[in-house]
Amino acid sequence: MPELPEVESVVRDIRPFVCGKKICDVEIFLPRLVKTDVDAFCISLVGQSIKSVERRGKYILISLGNKKLLVIHLRMTGALIYLEKGSQKSEPYTRIKFCLEDGSRLIYADSRTLGTLHLVDGICELKGLAELGSEPLAPDFSADYLRERLARKKGAIKGALLNQEIIAGLGNIYVDEALFRSGIHPERVALTLEKKELSLLHREIQEVIREALGEGGTTFRDYRNGLGEAGNFQERLKVYGREGKPCTKCGKALEKIRVVGRGTHFCRYCQK
DNA sequence: ATAGATTCCTGGCTGC
DNA sequence: TGCAGCCAGGAATCTA
Numbered sequence: 001m002p003e004l005p006e007v008e009s010v011v012r013d014i015r016p017f018v019c020g021k022k023i024c025d026v027e028i029f030l031p032r033l034v035k036t037d038v039d040a041f042c043i044s045l046v047g048q049s050i051k052s053v054e055r056r057g058k059y060i061l062i063s064l065g066n067k068k069l070l071v072i073h074l075r076m077t078g079a080l081i082y083l084e085k086g087s088q089k090s091e092p093y094t095r096i097k098f099c100l101e102d103g104s105r106l107i108y109a110d111s112r113t114l115g116t117l118h119l120v121d122g123i124c125e126l127k128g129l130a131e132l133g134s135e136p137l138a139p140d141f142s143a144d145y146l147r148e149r150l151a152r153k154k155g156a157i158k159g160a161l162l163n164q165e166i167i168a169g170l171g172n173i174y175v176d177e178a179l180f181r182s183g184i185h186p187e188r189v190a191l192t193l194e195k196k197e198l199s200l201l202h203r204e205i206q207e208v209i210r211e212a213l214g215e216g217g218t219t220f221r222d223y224r225n226g227l228g229e230a231g232n233f234q235e236r237l238k239v240y241g242r243e244g245k246p247c248t249k250c251g252k253a254l255e256k257i258r259v260v261g262r263g264t265h266f267c268r269y270c271q272k
Numbered sequence: 273a274t275a276g277a278t279t280c281c282t283g284g285c286t287g288c
Numbered sequence: 289t290g291c292a293g294c295c296a297g298g299a300a301t302c303t304a
Contacts, residue, residue, distance in 0.1 A: 075280095075281095076281080076282095077281090077282085110281095111281090111282065111283065112280090112281050112282050112283075113280090113282075114280065114281055114282090153274085153275095154275080155274080155275060159275080159276095221283090221284090222283090260275090261276080
């Protein structure tokens with residue numbers, strides 16, 4: 001499940017290899033992943049050079065010479081992998097191939113095929129992208145921002161942290177980890193968090209994202225970076241996927257429950 | 273305005 | 289051993 005650290009790793013990996021190169025062909029094996037007109041998608045991409053590769057939330061933004069923007073969301077099992085010229089690797093579940101002028105390729109692979117690709121003129125054309133909240137590591141993500149955005153949220157804090165309109169890029173893994181580090185129960189009503197808890201939560205969100213970035217993200221099942229390699233942060237997870245195992249703080253068994261429809265890992269003794 | 277349920281999708285795991 | 293059924297979950301869409 002690629003979240004901010006995983007998507008950022010992909011972007012950092014592929015950027016130096018694809019920037020400045022021209023796309024000479026696009027092969028689409030599963031057209032329904034392309035959510036804008038497929039013919040226009042191919043026509044507008046072929047012959048264009050790649051100007052930049054950026055990330056916003058969990059979206060990958062690839063800007064082209066003709067000012068168009070290729071927007072890729074990996075969802076659950078999507079992967080964007082760079083293959084150099086002559087590479088014999090065949091990526092399983094290849095859905096779309098972007099062939100570059102020097103013989104290298106950018107492969108979009110996706111086993112569960114929930115990923116999306118859009119070709120747009122600007123960010124505002126995509127609602128989910130246009131309405132993203134603050135980046136957790138950007139200066140505008142402050143403890144005050146978090147307090148203001150949670151002040152009217154009557155649902156579980158877990159749900160609010162997963163809401164991309166509040167914080168861009170958090171997913172199930174890092175929300176569970178940040179709540180554990182903060183000692184906050186995932187079912188706490190968001191607006192009941194006290195100022196002290198909010199500033200701790202703010203700090204732990206930033207810290208867990210920073211650490212995960214440093215480890216090249218988390219490979220729990222399928223995630224691979226832009227070069228097809230696994231991340232390392234799974235070794236540092238404290239609660240996600242550790243139900244039944246001892247809590248690293250108190251030693252009692254961690255539990256898994258369902259909160260806002262999501263599998264949620266936590267310690268009932270350490271998170272209040 | 274807000275929150276909850278449903279939908280998409282398939283590989284891998286569980287249990288009979 | 290075989291297979292049905294369930295689960296993983298991000299985000300759009302729908303309902304209340």
